[in-house]
Amino acid sequence: MEPTHVVVDSPVGPLTLVAMDGALSGLYMVNQRHRPPQETFGTPGNPDAEPFAAAAEQLAAYFAGDLTDFDLPLALRGTPFQGRVWAALREIPYGETTTYGELAVELGKPSASRAVGLANGKNPVGVIVPCHRVVGSTGSLTGYGGGLDRKRYLLDFERKTRTADQVLF
Known part of the structure; x- marks a missing residue:
């Protein structure tokens, strides 16, 4: 399956959320070091679909001071x-x-x-x-x-x- 992405606002600037197979695989800030090329983020996704809706909701709660631990499905790729x-x-x-x-x-x-x-x-x-x-x-x-x-x-x-x-x- 191809990745999808959405952009959400935050107090630290726009955050690009990337998902693959229903799990969050990236959260990138503007001008972030080691930010993959934009074309690897896939097509724009539906911000109301998962995992974007849950990620946006939890990020909003975090930045409101109401959430201290995230509980999201993650698909992290690394060594x-x-x-x-x-x-x-x-x-x-x-x-x-x-x-x-x-x-x-x-x-x-x-x-x-x-x-x-x-x-x-x-x-x-x-x-x-x-x-x-x-x-x-x-x-x-x-x-x-x-x-x-x-x-x-x-x-x-x-x-x-x-x-x-x-x-x-």
């Missing part, structure tokens, strides 16, 4: 190592960060922080698989396919939302 990195990214709690080195240790590859960074950068569904939650060893914002301004926005947004949801007793 086995990239798949392990992308799965580990989904385990980083909302509003928190980890480093490339910590992620490498968690994956049992303590000397592979650079490889983790490369796999992180090739994540085809940013925001949904939260690669923005990975920072440099000093906590600095380093590398983000969507640009550092978007990474800063997403991290600040999650921290503020998480803090606002905490009740102090």
Whole structure:
């Protein structure tokens, strides 16, 4: 089956959602590094069809501060190592960060922080698989396919939302 795509608005700009066989296979920002050529996105899809309707609904809830974990069918294509990195990214709690080195240790590859960074950068569904939650060893914002301004926005947004949801007793 040929891929289809739709574009949805978000606070970080238009997001191109790509689907293959009823599962989300891409979420790309404008001017994103490693963004595939537009012609690989297939034909324009129906925004009311799945998985686009669910993805748009969940993205809207995320950006409203009402959703912290996405539950969408994904069809991610990458190497086995990239798949392990992308799965580990989904385990980083909302509003928190980890480093490339910590992620490498968690994956049992303590000397592979650079490889983790490369796999992180090739994540085809940013925001949904939260690669923005990975920072440099000093906590600095380093590398983000969507640009550092978007990474800063997403991290600040999650921290503020998480803090606002905490009740102090």
